[in-house]
Amino acid sequence: MTPPLLIAEGLSKQYGTTRVVSDVGLSIARGEILGLVGESGSGKSTVARMLLRLIEPTSGTVRFDGLDVLHANRAEMKALRRRMGVVFQDPFAALDPRMRVRDILAEPFAIHGDGTLRGNAMETKLTAMLQEVGLDAAALARYPHEFSGGQRQRINIARALALAPEFLVLDEPVSALDVSVGAQVINLLRDLQRTRGLTCLFISHSMPLVRYLCDRVAVMQRGCLVEVGDAVTICEHPCEAYTQALIAATPEFALPTR
Incomplete structure (x- = not known):
C-alpha cells in the first residue's frame, strides 16, 4: 500500500497564552483532495501554513514524502518548495500590482x-x-x-x-468570487487536479462545495479536529452536531451534481 504523501501529527500553534490549533493530525494520500472545513477562526489556514512551513508550529511533526519538513535546512526547504504550491483566498492581494x-x-x-x-x-x-x-x-x-x-x-x-508541484494548498480560493465565477474556477481546479494527478488540501467553510470536490473531509472547530472521513458520507450522515450545523448553515453552491 502506497504511503500518504503528507502526514502531520500533533500540530499545535500558540500565540502567547492563546492556542489557535491544538493537536491536529492529518494524512493526505497521493492524488487525493482532502477538504478542511470549519467556520472562520477555526484554525484552518493556520494548519495549512504550518504544513507548508510558512509559519512554525509550537509543536508537532510534518512529513512530506518521508522528509521531515520542520527540521529541513535551507537547501532542503528550497527543494521542497518546488514540490508544493498554494492558492490564496484573495486573488488581488496575492498578485503584485506593479508587475x-x-x-x-x-x-x-x-x-x-x-x-x-x-x-x-x-x-x-x-x-x-x-x-x-x-x-x-x-x-x-x-x-x-x-x-x-x-x-x-x-x-x-x-x-x-x-x-x-505534487501538492497544492487551496485556501478558500473562491470565497472572494461571485457564485457563477467561483463555480467556473472550482471546475477548473477539479480538471487540473485530475489531469496533473495533484494531491490537494482544499480549505473551505462550504460543506456542499467540499462534497462536490473532495475525496475526504476533516472538520475543525476551535482549533481541533472533530470529525474526519469520506466527504459524501460525512455530508450526508454527519456524526457531530457542529458538522450538522455547518451543513445547515451553508447554501447550495451552483455546481453540477457530482
Whole structure:
C-alpha cells in the first residue's frame, strides 16, 4: 500500500497564552483532495501554513514524502518548495500590482534558478501556463488590475502550478468570487487536479462545495479536529452536531451534481 504523501501529527500553534490549533493530525494520500472545513477562526489556514512551513508550529511533526519538513535546512526547504504550491483566498492581494503577468508567472523560475527557460522558450512556457487555466497570451503584457476577480485567480493558479508541484494548498480560493465565477474556477481546479494527478488540501467553510470536490473531509472547530472521513458520507450522515450545523448553515453552491 502506497504511503500518504503528507502526514502531520500533533500540530499545535500558540500565540502567547492563546492556542489557535491544538493537536491536529492529518494524512493526505497521493492524488487525493482532502477538504478542511470549519467556520472562520477555526484554525484552518493556520494548519495549512504550518504544513507548508510558512509559519512554525509550537509543536508537532510534518512529513512530506518521508522528509521531515520542520527540521529541513535551507537547501532542503528550497527543494521542497518546488514540490508544493498554494492558492490564496484573495486573488488581488496575492498578485503584485506593479508587475505584469509575464513577470508574475516567470518569478518562480527565477527564484528556483531554472536557466533552461529563456527568450522564446520562456514565452512559449508562459503562454502554455495561461492557456491551461483558460487565458490567452495577450494577458502576459497586462497588469493585475486589468483583470476580473476570476481571471486574477486563474493567474494565481497558473503561478502556483508553474514548477509542477505534487501538492497544492487551496485556501478558500473562491470565497472572494461571485457564485457563477467561483463555480467556473472550482471546475477548473477539479480538471487540473485530475489531469496533473495533484494531491490537494482544499480549505473551505462550504460543506456542499467540499462534497462536490473532495475525496475526504476533516472538520475543525476551535482549533481541533472533530470529525474526519469520506466527504459524501460525512455530508450526508454527519456524526457531530457542529458538522450538522455547518451543513445547515451553508447554501447550495451552483455546481453540477457530482
